Amino acid sequence: MLPQGMYIHIPFCQSKCQYCDFYSEPLSEHQWLEDYTAGLVVEIQQRALCCDKREISTVYFGGGTPSLLNPGQAERIINAVNEHFCLDSQAEITMEANPGSLDKIKISGYRQAGVNRISLGAQSFDDQELKMLGRRHQRSEIFTTVEELVRKGINNYNLDLMYGLPGQSVSKWEDNLDQALKLEPAHLSCYLLQLDEGTPMGQKVKSGKITLLDEDDEAEMYNLAIDKCTRAGLTQYELSNFSRPDYSCRHNLLYWRSHKYIGIGAGAVSYIADKRFKNSNDWQAYISNLKQNKLPPVEELEHMNANDKLAEIMIMGLRLCEGVNLQQTFDRCAVDVGEHFKMAIQYGMDRGWLEIKSGNLCMTRMAYFISNQVLCLFTA
Amino acid sequence: MQSNIRNFSIIAHIDHGKSTLADRLLQTTGALTDREMRAQFLDKMDLEREKGITIKLQPVRLSYKAKDGQNYILNLIDTPGHVDFSYEVSRSLAACEGALLVVDASQGIEAQTLANVYMAMDLNLEIIGIVNKIDLPGAEPEVVKDEMENVLGIDRNEIIPISAKMGIGIEEVLEAIVAQIPSPAPTEDESLAALIFDSYFDSYKGAICYIRVVSGTVKKGDMILMMHNGKEFEVTEIGVLNPYMTEVNSLSAGEVGYLAAGIKNVSDTEVGDTITSVRHPARKPLPGYQKVKPMVYCGIYPLENNEYDKLRDSLERLKLNDASLFYEPESSDALGFGFRCGFLGLLHLEIIRERLEREYDLNILATAPSVVYKIILTDGQELYVSNPTRWPAPQKIHQVMEPYVKAFIMVPNEYVGAVMELCQNKRGQFINMEYLSTQRVMITYKLPLAEILYDFFDALKSRTRGYASLDYELTDYEMSNLVKLDIMLNGEIVDALSTIIHNDRAYYQARAVTERLRKIIPRQMYEVVIQAAIGSKIIARETIKAMRKDVLAKCYGGDITRKKKLLEKQKEGKKRMKQIGRVEVPKDAFLTVMQVGDE
Numbered sequence: 013m014l015p016q017g018m019y020i021h022i023p024f025c026q027s028k029c030q031y032c033d034f035y036s037e038p039l040s041e042h043q044w045l046e047d048y049t050a051g052l053v054v055e056i057q058q059r060a061l062c063c064d065k066r067e068i069s070t071v072y073f074g075g076g077t078p079s080l081l082n083p084g085q086a087e088r089i090i091n092a093v094n095e096h097f098c099l100d101s102q103a104e105i106t107m108e109a110n111p112g113s114l115d116k117i118k119i120s121g122y123r124q125a126g127v128n129r130i131s132l133g134a135q136s137f138d139d140q141e142l143k144m145l146g147r148r149h150q151r152s153e154i155f156t157t158v159e160e161l162v163r164k165g166i167n168n169y170n171l172d173l174m175y176g177l178p179g180q181s182v183s184k185w186e187d188n189l190d191q192a193l194k195l196e197p198a199h200l201s202c203y204l205l206q207l208d209e210g211t212p213m214g215q216k217v218k219s220g221k222i223t224l225l226d227e228d229d230e231a232e233m234y235n236l237a238i239d240k241c242t243r244a245g246l247t248q249y250e251l252s253n254f255s256r257p258d259y260s261c262r263h264n265l266l267y268w269r270s271h272k273y274i275g276i277g278a279g280a281v282s283y284i285a286d287k288r289f290k291n292s293n294d295w296q297a298y299i300s301n302l303k304q305n306k307l308p309p310v311e312e313l314e315h316m317n318a319n320d321k322l323a324e325i326m327i328m329g330l331r332l333c334e335g336v337n338l339q340q341t342f343d344r345c346a347v348d349v350g351e352h353f354k355m356a357i358q359y360g361m362d363r364g365w366l367e368i369k370s371g372n373l374c375m376t377r378m379a380y381f382i383s384n385q386v387l388c389l390f391t392a
Numbered sequence: 393m394q395s396n397i398r399n400f401s402i403i404a405h406i407d408h409g410k411s412t413l414a415d416r417l418l419q420t421t422g423a424l425t426d427r428e429m430r431a432q433f434l435d436k437m438d439l440e441r442e443k444g445i446t447i448k449l450q451p452v453r454l455s456y457k458a459k460d461g462q463n464y465i466l467n468l469i470d471t472p473g474h475v476d477f478s479y480e481v482s483r484s485l486a487a488c489e490g491a492l493l494v495v496d497a498s499q500g501i502e503a504q505t506l507a508n509v510y511m512a513m514d515l516n517l518e519i520i521g522i523v524n525k526i527d528l529p530g531a532e533p534e535v536v537k538d539e540m541e542n543v544l545g546i547d548r549n550e551i552i553p554i555s556a557k558m559g560i561g562i563e564e565v566l567e568a569i570v571a572q573i574p575s576p577a578p579t580e581d582e583s584l585a586a587l588i589f590d591s592y593f594d595s596y597k598g599a600i601c602y603i604r605v606v607s608g609t610v611k612k613g614d615m616i617l618m619m620h621n622g623k624e625f626e627v628t629e630i631g632v633l634n635p636y637m638t639e640v641n642s643l644s645a646g647e648v649g650y651l652a653a654g655i656k657n658v659s660d661t662e663v664g665d666t667i668t669s670v671r672h673p674a675r676k677p678l679p680g681y682q683k684v685k686p687m688v689y690c691g692i693y694p695l696e697n698n699e700y701d702k703l704r705d706s707l708e709r710l711k712l713n714d715a716s717l718f719y720e721p722e723s724s725d726a727l728g729f730g731f732r733c734g735f736l737g738l739l740h741l742e743i744i745r746e747r748l749e750r751e752y753d754l755n756i757l758a759t760a761p762s763v764v765y766k767i768i769l770t771d772g773q774e775l776y777v778s779n780p781t782r783w784p785a786p787q788k789i790h791q792v793m794e795p796y797v798k799a800f801i802m803v804p805n806e807y808v809g810a811v812m813e814l815c816q817n818k819r820g821q822f823i824n825m826e827y828l829s830t831q832r833v834m835i836t837y838k839l840p841l842a843e844i845l846y847d848f849f850d851a852l853k854s855r856t857r858g859y860a861s862l863d864y865e866l867t868d869y870e871m872s873n874l875v876k877l878d879i880m881l882n883g884e885i886v887d888a889l890s891t892i893i894h895n896d897r898a899y900y901q902a903r904a905v906t907e908r909l910r911k912i913i914p915r916q917m918y919e920v921v922i923q924a925a926i927g928s929k930i931i932a933r934e935t936i937k938a939m940r941k942d943v944l945a946k947c948y949g950g951d952i953t954r955k956k957k958l959l960e961k962q963k964e965g966k967k968r969m970k971q972i973g974r975v976e977v978p979k980d981a982f983l984t985v986m987q988v989g990d991e
Contacts, residue, residue, distance in 0.1 A: 019949055034950075074950075204945040231940035252945050267949045281950040288953055313953040327956060331947060363917060363974075382917065384942040388962040 015069040017266040018093060020052060021277035022078040023295050026113075030146035031174075033208035035279040035293050036076040048277075048295060049085040051302035053092040055276050058307050060096035063274070063284070068097045070263035071105045073127075079109035083121020090126045104262040106131055111157040112149035119164045129261075130161055131170040131199075137191040138184065141177055146212075158195050168259060170199035175233045177205055178222040185233045186240070193244040198259035202237040203252050204230055234381050251331050251380050268332050270325045278308065286321070288314040322347055323392035330366075330387060335374025349373065356389035394646040395575045399467045399604065401485055401517075403509055404494035405502035405861065406474075409524040413494055413556040413565075414452075414470060420562050421454040421466070423635055451590075451602050451648055452635040458570045466569055467648035469589065469604075471508070476737030478865070479682055482511055483589045483664045486680055487604035487648065490518035490573030492565065493546070497523045497531035497553070500539050500832060502861035503802045509544055518573045519544070521551035522565060527558050539829045576606075576646030584608030584616070584669040586643075586651070587678050591661035593712040597629060599655035603667060604648050606678060611642035615670040616653060619677040623660050624670055625653035659715045684716045686734025687795075687866070688741055688845060689778035691722060691759035691888060692748070693730030695970060695979060699754060700729050706752035707731060710744060717744060724781065726886045726972045727757065732779055735761075738845060757970055757979040759888045763842045766793040766869050780890035783876040786927055793869040795841040798823065800863045805833045807856040814851055818843035819894060839864070840872065842892070877902055879909070879985065880923040881975045891985050902932035908984045913977055915939035920975055 024039035039045065060066060071093060073086070081089075086107070093099050106129040107122055114130075122130075134154045136142050142150060154171075161169050171192050175185045192200060205224070207214035216222045225233075238248055246254035250268060253261070266273055275282040278295040282288070289310045292298065298308045314320065322345050329336035341349050350357060350373075357373065360366030365379035365386045379386055404410035418424040454466040469488055471481045485491065491512045495501055512519060521540050523533045537548040552568060554561030586603040594600050603610075610616065614627045631639040632649040643649045655661055662684070666677035694703045707719045718734030735741040741761060748754045767775040767784060768791040777783055799820075801811055805827075812822065815837045823836040839848075844864065852860045875898060879889035889909075893901050902924035909922050913936055924932040947955050969976040 204941075204943065206945050227939070227941040228937075234941075251943065264948060267947075267952065273949055275949070279950075281953075283949065283952075290950075324952070324956065327959060328947070328952065380943070382939060382942040384944060384959060384962055385917070385939075388959040388966065391956060391960040391963050 013067065014271050015262075015266060016065055016067055016271060017070040017072065017263050017273040018068050018097070019263075019273055019275045019280055019282075020071065020073050020078070020089060021275065021280040021291075022048070022073060022075040022081060023278050023293070024048075024080055025075065025077045026080070026148060027146065028212075030144070030213040031205060031207055031211055033211050033214075034076065037295060039077075039080060044295075045080060045082075045085060047299045049081065049088055051299045052089050052276055054302040054305060055307065056089070056092040057096050058302075058305065059274060059276065063097075065272070066097045067100065068093060068274075069100045069103055070266060071099070071103060072263040073105075073107045075108055077110055077113060078107055079113045079118070083118060083125055086122055086127060087125035094126075104129055106261065106263055108133065109157075110147075110149055111153040114157050114160065116160050116164065119160055119166065123164060123166060128166070129168045129170070130166055131172065131201075131261075132157060132161075134171045134192065135174045136177070137188045141180065141184075141188075144177065144179075145174070155195075158197075168198050170201060170261065171195070171197045172201045172203065174203050174205050175237065176225050176230045178217075178224060180225065180233075182229060182232050182236065186236055189237060189240050193240060193246070196244075197246075199253070199255040199261060200241060200246055201253050202234075202241075204234065231381050238377070238380075247333075249333050251383060265332075268328045270321070270328050281313065286316050287312060288316070318345065318347070319392045321345065322349075322352065323390055326353065326390040327387050330373070330375050330383070330390070333374065335369070335372040337372050338368075339371055353390055356386070359389055360386040394578060394644070396462060396464045397467065397575055397646045398464060398490065398569050398573045399469065399488045399576060399646070399648055400490040400492060400520075400569055400573050401469050401471050401488045401512070402492045402494055403471065403505060403512060404524075405496070405499070405505045408494050408496040408499065408502075408505070409556045410470075410494055413492070413522075413524065413554070413562075414468060416556050416559060416562050417454060417466075417468060417566065418452060418635060420559075420566065421456045423452065423454050450635070451633055451650075453632045453648065454634070456566055456570070459567060460570075464570050465647075466566070467604075469602075469648065474504070474737070474739050476687075476735075476739045478507070478511075479684065479736075480590065480663055481508055482515075482680065483587065485512050485515050485517060486678075487587050487589045488512075488517055489576060490520065490569065492520050492522055492569075493540070493544075494522045494524050494556075495536055495540060497525045497533045497536050498528055500536050501543060501802070501828070503800045503834070503863040504861060506543070506802070506834075507800065507863040507865070513544075519546060520565070520568050520572055521546040522561075523551055523553045524556055526553045527555040527560065535829070539832065543828045579607040579645055581607045581674065583672045583674045584610055584614075584667065585674040585678055586610060586667040588661055588663055588665050588667060590663060591658050591715070593658050594652070597652040597654075599652070599658045599661045601651045601653075601655075601661045601667070602648075603643070603651050605643050605645050607645050607674070608669065608672075609642050609644040610651065610667070610669070616651075616667050617670050617673060618660060618662070619666040619668055619674070620681055620683075621660055621662055621665055625655055625660075627651060627653045658712055662715060684736070686716070686718045686764075686778075687737055687841065688735045688761045688763060689732055690735075690741060690761045691724060691727065691730055691779070692719075692733050692745070693724065693727040693757045693759075693888075693970075695755040695757050695967065697728050702752070703731065703748070703754055703756065706748055706754060707733070709752075710747060714744075716740070722779065724759075724888045726888045727759075727970065730757075734778070755967065757982060759982045760891055760985045761845055762892065763795050763840075763845065765874065765892060767791070768793070780876055780892050781887045783890070783892065786875070792872055792874045794872045794874060796838055796867045796870050797841050797844065797864040798867050799837050799839050799844060801835045801837070801852065801860055802828065802862075803833055803835070803856050803860045804831055807859060808833055808835065810855040811835055811852065811860060814848075814855055815839060818848060838867065840870075840894075841866065875926050877905070878925045879905065880921075880925060881972060881977070882918070882921055883923075884973055885925075886972055886977075888982055889985055898926055899931055902926075905985050906932045906934040909981060910934040910936055912981050912984055913975070916975055918974065 023036050025036040105127050107127045108131045137151050241254040248254050249260050278298040279293040281290045289312045292309045301308050402410045451469045456464045469484045471484045533553050537551050540546045541548040552564050585607045586605045588601045590602040629652040664681040668674040711717050719731045722732040723729050764778045770790045820837040820839040826834045873895040875895050877893050878885045906922045919938045920936040922934045923930050
């Protein structure tokens with residue numbers, strides 16, 4: 013049986029970061045969270061009714077800032093999942109959190125509620141950089157938060173880091189990496205800053221107020237991350253993700269392996285029954301709809317045919333260092349990947365970007381940072 | 393009744409209102425009802441409408457009851473307004489006894505118009521001067537009349553002011569056609585001689601010829617002979633266009649119409665050829681015939697090699713309707729299999745290229761256009777080369793010659809300096825300068841055809857704020873110090889990027905071309921070195937740094953759809969690239985080698 017995940021979107025933030033293009037609203041009243049939680053619980057219940065597969069192996073609270081939820085709210089949501097779906101007893105339950113928004117009470121509360129993984133948006137260990145990004149926390153808060161997590165027994169935590177920030181030097185990035193690795197996180201995500209034009213920072217780049225780095229520097233930073241993480245015992249398993257053995261993010265693996273997921277909450281995206289669809293962003297409408305036991309309006313993003321699905325398996329799967337298993341894909345789609353994507357594979361192999369390792373088609377390290385060049389050839 | 397026939401053309405510059413006037417004539421004489429009136433009925437193809445020019449001519453027969461109470465048959469033979477098609481224009485004019493010269497009241501006479509009027513005068517046509525667009529705020533009909541009188545000797549008092557758009561003066565034009573244009577001259581010879589002034593291919597009837605009968609009569613069932621072409625056919629249908637095809641029993645001396653004879657190939661119906669009867673052939677063909685020769689060549693390649701057959705079929709179909717299109721298979725090391733295509737000029741090239749892409753849905757790549765060079769080898773052998781790839785090794789060349797044109801440029805006098813500078817930059821030799829009026833000048837230059845091929849007209853327009861008009865006629869081949877400039881990508885010559893340039897400007901051009909290529913070729917996985925060389929000597933070099941980043945750093949559940957779309961778009965972009973060795977070259981790069989302006 014293929015695994016299925018649940019994503020729960022908390023669309024509130026205390027303030028919006030300069031680079032963020034996710035849907036979120038500034039949280040001005042705490043009552044909203046209470047109402048919203050109630051809405052989530054009803055949606056979970058309603059969605060369970062129309063779901064043919066109820067097994068859930070991962071739950072992921074993303075946002076926004078999900079750590080704005082108090083432990084009681086988190087518990088009610090997780091309980092609802094447990095009650096209306098079949099939540100695996102070993103399920104990975106991740107909560108995204110800002111370093112400043114977690115204290116020891118919250119941490120033990122979350123833990124009590126079932127959260128067993130924390131993804132910490134550290135982003136940088138430099139206060140100036142944090143300020144530029146519009147983050148609310150400071151470097152010192154990362155340390156205190158991590159310390160608290162470890163003390164409360166949450167060893168499975170991730171740190172998000174960003175590189176390629178305007179003005180950032182390679183050695184500055186190295187310094188950030190060193191500080192992160194010194195904390196010995198189970199998981200580390202290193203994201204190149206890529207700006208959407210609609211974000212405040214994207215606008216500044218467009219108007220020339222700030223300049224992004226030269227791609228040679230960005231590539232150097234990327235390679236540095238891979239080298240340093242590997243040396244520190246973190247294995248790269250996806251283009252931007254590193255982990256200790258057995259600590260890869262199981263929820264995100266679902267995305268990269270093109271498995272199903274149910275998105276709960278305003279603006280959340282689901283992928284079930286060949287369709288990818290998105291709940292409406294309007295959180296107020298979301299709450300009022302669910303008060304009347306009505307599911308929020310959805311927007312269908314994609315209705316995928318066999319070819320589309322195959323393309324997605326490749327595009328997403330090749331992001332993983334393990335690549336795509338040819339036999340499993342054949343079993344899943346009854347298509348010979350080697351034949352179906354003959355041209356693309358040949359193109360990639362000719363350039364040393366693709367290789368076949370023990371039955372898996374995967375990208376070579378030299379292809380990672382230019383992966384669009386080869387991934388685009390697998391589109392439907 | 394031959395005496396009641398009037399055959400005439402309209403000569404006008406682009407946008408001076410030729411098609412609008414033609415439509416008005418159709419409407420006023422009742423050939424088209426208002427309901428059928430579609431703006432510019434005679435221009436048929438979308439491309440013509442878009443470019444605002446008439447490419448194909450469609451003759452039309454009008455019935456007009458004049459003020460003298462008699463009924464007249466007016467045959468309007470439309471003409472294309474572009475230098476590429478001047479031979480076709482000449483044959484259309486040869487089918488007429490008169491021409492309407494239409495000049496925009498705010499623009500004055502343009503070079504192309506002048507060339508066509510001279511052509512009409514050479515053919516002894518009666519010219520009726522018309523000043524159009526008199527309703528526009530900027531109209532200066534009196535100034536334009538002066539110009540027409542000074543330059544062409546047309547009596548200013550006989551020039552008719554009109555507004556085709558508003559329908560002003562149309563009756564006067566019709567009356568002038570009847571009164572001033574002579575009816576077709578009677579001939580003593582009874583043998584059939586009919587001039588083909590255009591033809592096109594109809595999938596049911598075969599090639600359709602538009603003809604002007606000069607002597608004799610032609611009817612259905614006649615056996616006819618194409619005098620230059622030498623082939624014989626049996627007439628299956630004859631008729632007139634009023635404006636729709638209408639069958640008639642016969643066409644006699646002086647009449648204009650169409651003829652079908654089960655002709656499978658338009659190249660058997662050459663413009664300018666004479667149709668005669670097999671049984672009573674004319675003693676000699678009508679004068680003025682020329683074999684159509686392409687002036688400009690370029691390579692056309694499918695971007696995807698597997699579209700070669702489709703490209704061949706498409707060219708074949710275009711050729712059905714366009715006898716002046718030439719093509720033959722060729723292959724390039726860089727581009728694979730394609731075709732060397734010959735055209736009457738750049739506009740013709742552009743039209744064919746666009747039709748291949750739009751109507752035949754092909755993704756094609758065109759190499760830089762080239763003229764036909766004449767090379768005399770050291771062993772005395774003479775060679776014509778239209779493809780730089782076929783250029784002989786320098787040590788085998790004794791002499792190189794290139795085609796020259798005589799270019800006529802008309803401009804307001806304040807731009808004389810700018811125009812002369814441009815012509816000088818393009819290796820021009822000044823011939824003379826004439827004042828058309830106190831404000832307007834005609835400058836005549838001798839220029840290499842190759843220099844005016846690509847962006848000369850654009851440069852001319854931009855230097856004269858759009859006021860200049862240009863016409864040219866081919867003169868002859870002249871000796872020139874030309875060399876082949878090769879472009880190398882990562883050390884390998886890309887044959888399709890080679891061009892022939894003048895030795896004196898080789899360094900400048902080489903630098904300009906390599907720089908342009910550096911800008912247009914995207915970063916690749918490897919560093920790309922662009923070099924320009926003459927023979928084995930490298931004279932310019934540019935480097936494109938290797939691409940280091942092309943990645944979607946984050947890709948999770950919520951944004952998969954959007955990220956996939958980005959990748960799909962990127963794949964589309966790749967399709968517009970041609971893989972040469974390991975370098976992906978955008979298809980536009982092949983034209984940039986020509987785009988070395990005079991900046």
